[in-house]
């Protein structure tokens with residue numbers, strides 16, 4: 001059968017927050033991609049959402065009527081001299097992983113960061129996340145260092161690799 005589903009990448013709306021939260025909470029519960037360990041409530045997520053704006057966007061990828069992933073540029077720090085630096089996050093619903101949607105969303109946010117005038121974007125990627133390493137390496141990020149044993153999840157201490165792109 002012909003599959004005419006198109007991936008639509010757009011700015012997130014508050015109405016997307018349930019889907020965004022459900023994707024994120026699944027990653028919290030089952031992966032080391034995030035060092036959060038407790039599920040986020042909608043209340044907490046609303047606060048997170050409100051810390052994003054035109055300068056710090058959240059994008060979603062939508063397939064038909066379904067949000068299948070999200071990506072964001074957050075403030076790296078609220079100290080003003082860091083204003084030109086953003087931190088990236090990227091999550092795809094498990095059911096839709098491995099189909100190229102992560103790469104598309106990631107490409108979109110990297111382009112958005114440039115358009116918004118960021119000087120540099122940074123991602124913190126836990127050890128073992130080979131898919132994320134691959135995406136960063138192939139999108140012009142440099143692995144600039146490893147923070148050793150800074151996290152502990154599922155009974156294992158974890159290193160975090162810092163990936164940076166300077167525009």
Ligand SMILES: CC(C)(COP(=O)(O)OP(=O)(O)OC[C@H]1O[C@@H](n2cnc3c(N)ncnc32)[C@H](O)[C@@H]1OP(=O)(O)O)[C@@H](O)C(=O)NCCC(=O)NCCS
Nearest residue numbers: 033090091092097098099100101102103125130131132134
């Ligand atoms: C990481 C994540 C966003 C990737 O999204 P995705 O839609 O599954 O990824 P895609 O299908 O677009 O791309 C996967 C790429 O990794 C490659 N890949 C798959 N398995 C791999 C492996 N074991 N080692 C290296 N590369 C691998 C694929 O070949 C593909 O590469 P290509 O685009 O050059 O062909 C998604 O898996 C996810 O949400 N994971 C949990 C959260 C997470 O890890 N977020 C990133 C935190 S920094």
